[in-house]
Amino acid sequence: MRNSWDPIAEMRATNRALKRQMMRDLDVMSRRQLLRRGGTLVAGASAASILFKAGIPLHASAQEETPPLPEYGEIPENLMGSGEVRVQSWGGAFQDAQREAYFQPFQELTGITVIESEGPDPSQIKAMVDTGNVEQDVVQMDRADVIFLLQQGDYWEPIDYSLFDVDNIAEYHRFEYSVDMLPYATVIGYRTDAFPEGPAGQADFWNTEAFPGPRTTSGGTGGVTPFLEAAVVAAGTPMDAIYPIDLDAAFASLGALRPDVVRFWEAGAQPAQMLTDNEAVMAHSWNGRTHAIMQEGAPVDVQWNEAQLATDVWAIPKGAANAENAQKFAAFITLPVSQARLSYLIPYGSVNAASAELMTPEQLATLPTSPEYLEKMWVRDIDWWVENLETVLNTWNEWILS
Amino acid sequence: MATLTTEMAAAPREAQSARFAALRRREQWRYLFLLAPALVFLTAFYGYPVASMLMRAFYDPSWGGQNFAPLVEASSTVEVLGLSLPMNVYLRVFWITLQIALVTTVCTLLLGYPVAYALSSISPGRANLLMMLVLIPFWTSILVRSYAWMVLLGQEGIINEALTAAGAIENPIRLLNTRFAVYLGMVHILLPFMILPLYAVMRGIDRNLMRAAGNLGAPPAAVFRRIFLPLSLPGIAAGCLLVFILSLGFYITPQLLGGQRDVMVSMLIQQQVDLLKWGFGSALALVLLVLALVIYLVFTRLLGVERVFGSARA
Numbered sequence: 001m002r003n004s005w006d007p008i009a010e011m012r013a014t015n016r017a018l019k020r021q022m023m024r025d026l027d028v029m030s031r032r033q034l035l036r037r038g039g040t041l042v043a044g045a046s047a048a049s050i051l052f053k054a055g056i057p058l059h060a061s062a063q064e065e066t067p068p069l070p071e072y073g074e075i076p077e078n079l080m081g082s083g084e085v086r087v088q089s090w091g092g093a094f095q096d097a098q099r100e101a102y103f104q105p106f107q108e109l110t111g112i113t114v115i116e117s118e119g120p121d122p123s124q125i126k127a128m129v130d131t132g133n134v135e136q137d138v139v140q141m142d143r144a145d146v147i148f149l150l151q152q153g154d155y156w157e158p159i160d161y162s163l164f165d166v167d168n169i170a171e172y173h174r175f176e177y178s179v180d181m182l183p184y185a186t187v188i189g190y191r192t193d194a195f196p197e198g199p200a201g202q203a204d205f206w207n208t209e210a211f212p213g214p215r216t217t218s219g220g221t222g223g224v225t226p227f228l229e230a231a232v233v234a235a236g237t238p239m240d241a242i243y244p245i246d247l248d249a250a251f252a253s254l255g256a257l258r259p260d261v262v263r264f265w266e267a268g269a270q271p272a273q274m275l276t277d278n279e280a281v282m283a284h285s286w287n288g289r290t291h292a293i294m295q296e297g298a299p300v301d302v303q304w305n306e307a308q309l310a311t312d313v314w315a316i317p318k319g320a321a322n323a324e325n326a327q328k329f330a331a332f333i334t335l336p337v338s339q340a341r342l343s344y345l346i347p348y349g350s351v352n353a354a355s356a357e358l359m360t361p362e363q364l365a366t367l368p369t370s371p372e373y374l375e376k377m378w379v380r381d382i383d384w385w386v387e388n389l390e391t392v393l394n395t396w397n398e399w400i401l402s
Numbered sequence: 403m404a405t406l407t408t409e410m411a412a413a414p415r416e417a418q419s420a421r422f423a424a425l426r427r428r429e430q431w432r433y434l435f436l437l438a439p440a441l442v443f444l445t446a447f448y449g450y451p452v453a454s455m456l457m458r459a460f461y462d463p464s465w466g467g468q469n470f471a472p473l474v475e476a477s478s479t480v481e482v483l484g485l486s487l488p489m490n491v492y493l494r495v496f497w498i499t500l501q502i503a504l505v506t507t508v509c510t511l512l513l514g515y516p517v518a519y520a521l522s523s524i525s526p527g528r529a530n531l532l533m534m535l536v537l538i539p540f541w542t543s544i545l546v547r548s549y550a551w552m553v554l555l556g557q558e559g560i561i562n563e564a565l566t567a568a569g570a571i572e573n574p575i576r577l578l579n580t581r582f583a584v585y586l587g588m589v590h591i592l593l594p595f596m597i598l599p600l601y602a603v604m605r606g607i608d609r610n611l612m613r614a615a616g617n618l619g620a621p622p623a624a625v626f627r628r629i630f631l632p633l634s635l636p637g638i639a640a641g642c643l644l645v646f647i648l649s650l651g652f653y654i655t656p657q658l659l660g661g662q663r664d665v666m667v668s669m670l671i672q673q674q675v676d677l678l679k680w681g682f683g684s685a686l687a688l689v690l691l692v693l694a695l696v697i698y699l700v701f702t703r704l705l706g707v708e709r710v711f712g713s714a715r716a
Binding site for chain 2: 122123126148149152214220221222223258261262263264266277278279389390393397398400401
């Protein structure tokens with residue numbers, strides 16, 4: 001049954017827009033407050049301002065130390081075009097960095113105008129394709145969401161790899177309906193004033209006797225998933241035997257930590273804010289966001305051991321008006337220079353093997369894709385999650401209220 | 403003159419009342435005409451979208467009542483007054499939601515009543531000025547106010563810092579991410595919805611009644627209990643109804659301020675929408691709507707619609 005117009009999608013889009021506007025207002029407000037009160041509210045205001053900055057690594061301070069961005073040379077002829085491409089990413093200073101790293105160069109070099117929006121949402125994609133009113137040409141997503149929608153029907157355009165730098169993009173980064181574009185890690189962030197030594201891995205995250213204090217880890221609402229992988233690793237499962245996850249063991253392990261979890265976070269900005277404000281002394285947090293608060297001066301450090309590597313993808317909604325330009329856009333962004341430029345601005349990894357040549361060894365060492373870190377991490381198994389997401393969330397709902 | 407009176411008197415009674423009835427009908431039609439623009443607007447932009455969203459509960463993913471099945475499936479039982487009732491996670495979330503709404507309503511009433519009383523007792527000019535203090539927070543966005551509470555209640559927030567500095571506590575106490583924080587935030591946000599109807603009703607109460615009672619020897623407590631309180635009842639009813647029903651749908655505030663177990667129906671619905679189970683999400687929304695309507699009907703039936711909303715014009 002297909003409706004000509006979908007109120008749920010409409011409502012969600014409106015809510016998101018409203019929330020973004022509020023966040024902006026709040027940002028401005030908290031900055032003003034900070035100025036007026038001359039810092040007495042520093043702790044407080046930071047709670048508010050970090051929430052959106054955390055996203056959202058601030059590259060201004062990083063730029064002082066880093067060399068200028070690598071420049072584009074000749075770009076492949078088949079990426080040239082005309083018209084426009086409508087792109088949806090995650091907003092804030094993160095999208096600002098994307099704009100500087102590759103949106104603007106794409107527009108200048110290919111002649112295709114980039115029109116940006118924020119806040120990709122699988123349920124919105126579903127509504128748009130169902131109603132034949134596709135407002136985005138290419139969206140940045142978790143691949144689990146792409147597959148999840150595929151199971152519901154024909155929602156995505158296949159990726160045209162004839163345009164891509166396939167020699168340098170490993171096969172495990174290429175899929176029929178999406179292409180990897182941003183590797184990131186879920187690390188253990190901790191307060192250095194609480195633990196100068198820091199935890200060695202997930203077992204220490206769970207060891208509340210040796211490392212006392214409130215924790216935060218991801219929950220099952222707000223579009224995120226509970227960190228079951230860390231739970232089983234903490235309980236002694238080796239990293240290469242995580243999948244398939246034993247749900248009973250994982251939730252039992254989470255249950256042991258539960259009394260010390262001050263809150264299960266629902267958005268990536270929350271753990272960063274909670275570390276900054278000392279709401280939690282240890283957090284499962286995304287590496288880019290944690291890096292951002294460290295740069296802002298929060299007494300926080302990161303343990304890469306037993307972290308999780310995951311990757312965001314570009315995907316093209318079925319029936320997108322500028323699907324061809326979207327293919328070129330995705331191909332451009334996975335070029336070595338594009339990937340390297342973003343890593344210069346934010347410590348997120350690259351899916352293009354040739355990017356490494358454009359970066360210094362010191363820079364590479366800070367990325368989640370550096371060999372040194374890679375061997376300490378496991379890779380999130382998207383297929384397992386697609387298969388088990390509903391079971392996990394239903395179990396989660398029962399568990400959280402028990 | 404005389405002829406006219408005679409004529410009117412002579413006219414058959416039924417014909418006269420029929421004419422009046424026709425006149426009244428025409429008048430009512432005219433009022434309906436005034437309602438038309440708002441009615442058309444609401445039907446097109448509110449009624450239709452809400453109805454088509456709720457209809458999803460019956461056809462997504464297939465026709466039938468399967469979306470309501472999980473709500474009545476019992477995964478455990480709960481003892482209430484010796485009766486063993488079916489219980490599951492969804493019912494529990496509804497129960498938590500009702501609990502939060504109830505406590506919020508009672509707290510706003512206890513805090514709002516004295517404020518409304520004071521505002522209605524001073525001169526209108528001064529009352530308007532003070533009313534601004536009630537209204538300014540009312541005009542600030544819910545999200546901003548919820549964040550403000552996070553700033554106040556945090557481990558390194560102003561309250562904990564002040565208490566530590568004053569030596570009242572040694573280690574910061576947990577205020578944020580608790581049910582208490584949810585109540586605090588929701589009461590703060592919903593207080594104006596309680597004060598405004600209370601104030602409207604209290605302004606309309608004739609203070610001479612109380613003076614008369616005092617003159618006749620009633621002590622102040624009796625004057626309040628036997629005269630003012632009963633007369634302000636419609637305001638209490640309207641305020642409580644408004645606050646309770648608004649509380650049922652709260653999302654942002656409990657999400658930001660609440661702890662692990664403070665899950666409200668709205669969060670459950672959001673989770674289902676993300677899971678692309680829109681049919682079940684709609685079913686949850688429908689149940690919440692029916693719940694609100696039932697509460698509304700019970701309330702107005704017990705007190706009378708006229709008493710709840712009618713006397714605001716007094």
